[in-house]
Amino acid sequence: MELTAKERMAIERHGMAEQPPDLRNRNFEEVPYGYTPEEAVAEAQRCLNCKKRQCISGCPVEVPIPEFIALVAEEKFAEAARLIKTKNVLPAICGRVCPQETQCEEVCVRGKKDVTKAVAIGNLERFVADYERENNLMEVPELPDKNGFKIAVIGSGPSGLTVAGDLIQLGYEATIYEAFHLGGGVLVYGIPEFRLPKKIVEKEIGALEDLGVKIYYNSVIGRLYKVDDLFNIMGFNAVYIGVGAGLPIFLNVPGMNLNGVFSANEYLTRSNLMKSYLFPKYRTPMVIGKKVAVLGGGNVAMDSARTALRLGAEKVTIVYRRAREQMPARAAEVHHAEEEKIEFRLLSSPVEIYGNEQGWATGMKCQRYELGEPDESGRQRPVPIENSFFEFDCDQVIVAIGGQANPLITATTPDMKVNKWGYIEVDDWGRTNKEFVYAGGDIVTGAATVISAMGAGRRAAKAIHEDLMKETDETLRPPDEEVE
Amino acid sequence: MYELIEKAEIFNVHKMVIKAPEIANSIKPGQFVIIMGNEYSERIPITVSDWNTDTGAITLYVLELGISTLELARMKAGDSLYAVTGPLGIPSEIKNYGTVALGGGCYGIGGIYPIAKACKEAGNKVISIIEARYSSMFYHEKELHAVSDQVLYATSDGSKGKKGKVEDVIGEMLEEGVKIDHAFFMGCTQMLERCSEATRPYAIPTKVALNSIMLDGTGMCGACRVSIGGETKFACVDGPEFDGHKVDWKELNRRKSAYTEHEAVVYQSYSHGCLAEKKLRQEL
Ligand SMILES: Cc1cc2nc3c(=O)[nH]c(=O)nc-3n(C[C@H](O)[C@H](O)[C@H](O)COP(=O)(O)OP(=O)(O)OC[C@H]3O[C@@H](n4cnc5c(N)ncnc54)[C@H](O)[C@@H]3O)c2cc1C
Ligand SMILES: Cc1cc2nc3c(=O)[nH]c(=O)nc-3n(C[C@H](O)[C@H](O)[C@H](O)COP(=O)(O)OP(=O)(O)OC[C@H]3O[C@@H](n4cnc5c(N)ncnc54)[C@H](O)[C@@H]3O)c2cc1C
Ligand code: FES
Numbered sequence: 001m002e003l004t005a006k007e008r009m010a011i012e013r014h015g016m017a018e019q020p021p022d023l024r025n026r027n028f029e030e031v032p033y034g035y036t037p038e039e040a041v042a043e044a045q046r047c048l049n050c051k052k053r054q055c056i057s058g059c060p061v062e063v064p065i066p067e068f069i070a071l072v073a074e075e076k077f078a079e080a081a082r083l084i085k086t087k088n089v090l091p092a093i094c095g096r097v098c099p100q101e102t103q104c105e106e107v108c109v110r111g112k113k114d115v116t117k118a119v120a121i122g123n124l125e126r127f128v129a130d131y132e133r134e135n136n137l138m139e140v141p142e143l144p145d146k147n148g149f150k151i152a153v154i155g156s157g158p159s160g161l162t163v164a165g166d167l168i169q170l171g172y173e174a175t176i177y178e179a180f181h182l183g184g185g186v187l188v189y190g191i192p193e194f195r196l197p198k199k200i201v202e203k204e205i206g207a208l209e210d211l212g213v214k215i216y217y218n219s220v221i222g223r224l225y226k227v228d229d230l231f232n233i234m235g236f237n238a239v240y241i242g243v244g245a246g247l248p249i250f251l252n253v254p255g256m257n258l259n260g261v262f263s264a265n266e267y268l269t270r271s272n273l274m275k276s277y278l279f280p281k282y283r284t285p286m287v288i289g290k291k292v293a294v295l296g297g298g299n300v301a302m303d304s305a306r307t308a309l310r311l312g313a314e315k316v317t318i319v320y321r322r323a324r325e326q327m328p329a330r331a332a333e334v335h336h337a338e339e340e341k342i343e344f345r346l347l348s349s350p351v352e353i354y355g356n357e358q359g360w361a362t363g364m365k366c367q368r369y370e371l372g373e374p375d376e377s378g379r380q381r382p383v384p385i386e387n388s389f390f391e392f393d394c395d396q397v398i399v400a401i402g403g404q405a406n407p408l409i410t411a412t413t414p415d416m417k418v419n420k421w422g423y424i425e426v427d428d429w430g431r432t433n434k435e436f437v438y439a440g441g442d443i444v445t446g447a448a449t450v451i452s453a454m455g456a457g458r459r460a461a462k463a464i465h466e467d468l469m470k471e472t473d474e475t476l477r478p479p480d481e482e483v484e
Numbered sequence: 485m486y487e488l489i490e491k492a493e494i495f496n497v498h499k500m501v502i503k504a505p506e507i508a509n510s511i512k513p514g515q516f517v518i519i520m521g522n523e524y525s526e527r528i529p530i531t532v533s534d535w536n537t538d539t540g541a542i543t544l545y546v547l548e549l550g551i552s553t554l555e556l557a558r559m560k561a562g563d564s565l566y567a568v569t570g571p572l573g574i575p576s577e578i579k580n581y582g583t584v585a586l587g588g589g590c591y592g593i594g595g596i597y598p599i600a601k602a603c604k605e606a607g608n609k610v611i612s613i614i615e616a617r618y619s620s621m622f623y624h625e626k627e628l629h630a631v632s633d634q635v636l637y638a639t640s641d642g643s644k645g646k647k648g649k650v651e652d653v654i655g656e657m658l659e660e661g662v663k664i665d666h667a668f669f670m671g672c673t674q675m676l677e678r679c680s681e682a683t684r685p686y687a688i689p690t691k692v693a694l695n696s697i698m699l700d701g702t703g704m705c706g707a708c709r710v711s712i713g714g715e716t717k718f719a720c721v722d723g724p725e726f727d728g729h730k731v732d733w734k735e736l737n738r739r740k741s742a743y744t745e746h747e748a749v750v751y752q753s754y755s756h757g758c759l760a761e762k763k764l765r766q767e768l
Binding site: 179180181217218219220223224225246247248250256257259260262263265266269270274279280281282283284285286287358359406407408 | 735738747
């Protein structure tokens with residue numbers, strides 16, 4: 001029975017049931033439990049199915065949001081998941097990690113006045129993808145005959161996985177080279193288990209392997225093979241570079257090399273990829289901090305802080321140069337961090353890390369900041385307040401202030417253009433200046449989002465297909481509609 | 485999976501010959517691999533001492549120290565390693581320097597071999613100096629002799645060559661006026677530091693292969709950072725070889741000791757096999 005707009009408007013947003021903060025702050029299990037089918041249907045009924053469909057334009061990959069939500073309302077959950085997958089191959093992941101409040105939900109009519117009242121698009125996306133996976137309803141798409149072209153994908157993060165998945169479905173042979181011993185990129189080594197269970201990532205990668213994508217782990221391109229070797233020695237026809245941003249930045253203040261000072265990449269890789277939270281079963285050690293300071297205000301900082309808490313820290317403090325509203329982290333993560341009693345010292349930045357005689361960090365001195373004129377990004381610039389300092393004790397410092405481009409590949413491919421920060425230059429479709437070499441994701445944009453990395457992968461897959469098909473005999477060409 | 489095709493033990497050093505054809509094809513002297521025995525292992529960096537492009541085999545010498553090297557030491561020919569990643573690091577700079585002295589201790593005895601070989605091929609006079617506690621602890625000697633003009637020994641008990649260490653041998657040579665144009669050292673940190681101090685007064689360009697704690701080996705984490713002449717460098721991508729006269733040794737030793745307690749605990753749990761893991765975690 002159709003609901004009227006008025007009836008739909010009367011339904012309140014359904015939050016997801018969650019582990020209570022004082023329980024979850026000591027375990028690594030996922031925080032939200034997920035919707036029940038009844039909650040999902042009720043939430044879906046809040047969608048007004050507006051004519052303007054602003055939500056779609058808010059989504060970087062243009063998921064047909066009102067249509068999938070309509071399917072949820074009809075309890076056609078697996079169908080809804082499949083519809084999303086025509087645009088977004090990793091909905092179980094994106095439903096959990098996309099910054100919906102600045103994308104689809106920000107422009108949702110129901111969230112006009114207050115974005116927390118928007119239709120819970122992310123939650124619904126997560127629900128249908130989980131439903132499909134948990135009930136073994138994932139469909140293996142039918143593959144066309146092989147077209148004889150071989151594509152090498154460097155990096156198994158969201159952008160590389162998307163390229164491989166798209167191209168294998170167009171008849172290509174797709175081979176991924178991954179530096180680590182496991183696939184997924186930031187999804188496995190960066191984002192913690194309590195936010196994105198690793199079994200979901202494994203399942204997605206397994207599904208790609210079932211389709212015939214080959215993954216060579218432990219393969220650092222730039223060292224094992226150069227990009228040119230992939231063409232000349234290995235016989236690939238095109239190469240996609242999706243190696244992520246990579247290098248951590250440390251602050252230029254005294255004490256950065258003290259014991260107990262980590263990059264967030266190291267801290268999170270130890271805990272997530274190497275599972276040092278299960279030490280000593282897993283052999284990689286992790287020193288447990290009592291008082292932990294985390295520098296930064298993005299997702300990486302929130303993940304580090306909440307990981308430190310779960311590893312057993314007594315107190316965790318986030319030190320951030322700007323104000324709360326300017327923190328780039330997902331709103332849900334900041335909210336979760338606050339609930340877990342993580343302390344925020346805003347408008348502050350360290351000027352020195354103190355250490356003891358044995359060389360371990362013991363505390364830090366910070367300078368206070370205030371907000372000044374807006375900078376290029378439109379955010380008010382933080383300006384240090386003269387002679388305004390404070391100190392506090394900490395035995396661990398996790399630096400999560402961003403990264404820079406890893407030069408391993410670009411330095412060994414000198415004829416490929418990079419910008420002044422070392423990120424690879426590409427056109428709108430991911431083409432680099434080097435013929436048949438494409439790039440996308442964080443190595444092009446700098447640290448961004450999972451969905452934008454996937455979007456870049458999807459565009460590059462189209463470009464690869466188009467460029468290679470141009471080269472071939474007409475008879476090999478797939479039907480026109482597949483070429484954009 | 486990477487098959488272990490040969491395994492031998494020379495005191496506490498374990499020779500591991502592993503099938504890794506792609507690495508054998510691309511590795512160069514001075515580079516290393518990061519290996520994991522099984523899926524629970526640490527990722528540990530090990531220098532590649534030899535390789536054969538025909539058989540696709542690489543040879544590692546692993547010094548048994550703590551749990552990770554112990555677990556590797558327990559593996560047998562026919563077993564497989566879970567992960568072997570490489571080549572990593574910047575290769576040694578090989579050119580005709582004139583006379584090159586290479587010093588190796590513990591795993592460095594094997595580790596200097598490919599550098600010595602390449603130096604010899606580049607036309608250098610190669611003097612290899614190796615140290616151990618007793619004469620029976622040397623290994624990879626025949627190969628080293630084949631690529632060196634001279635192989636000199638130092639032992640703690642005087643059972644072979646000079647009684648003392650590499651720096652004593654090289655110090656004596658320099659005192660006697662032997663001309664050395666370039667020096668490479670590989671081994672434990674203490675040895676690297678002492679050898680660098682021995683060449684410093686003579687201003688001999690000295691490269692040392694640093695062994696800081698590593699995780700990814702691709703420049704992504706900064707675990708391996710070292711201070712060289714006051715600048716922070718990542719040993720895995722900027723090194724592992726650096727100017728021995730510019731290394732901040734105190735910082736390196738300190739950073740290497742960061743997990744000493746954990747190492748002891750996990751080592752104990754392995755050897756006793758009786759302590760509950762949960763209890764171990766609480767103790768840390
Ligand atoms: C802690 C953390 C939390 C985050 N949280 C969120 C979030 O909540 N929501 C969100 O949208 N985004 C989040 N992000 C950002 C998001 O994860 C990234 O933007 C995204 O993963 C980029 O994807 P990518 O495919 O470009 O690269 P990556 O995910 O970085 O993957 C690159 C892969 O390439 C491999 N590689 C690197 N060099 C080589 C080489 N030379 N040879 C072979 N392989 C190589 C790497 O090992 C890695 O597996 C977070 C990032 C971090 C670090
Ligand atoms: C680039 C590079 C190349 C290397 N090549 C080799 C190699 O060819 N063969 C080899 O055996 N090792 C090599 N190492 C060192 C090796 O990685 C470590 O010895 C190993 O990780 C120790 O692990 P563990 O768990 O067995 O010992 P741990 O439990 O980590 O350490 C046990 C004890 O040994 C001490 N220790 C740890 N690391 C070292 C070290 N590097 N030197 C001296 N003492 C140490 C610790 O402080 C502790 O007291 C290399 C290291 C680097 C960075
Ligand atoms: S080991 Fe991670 S940066 Fe060197």
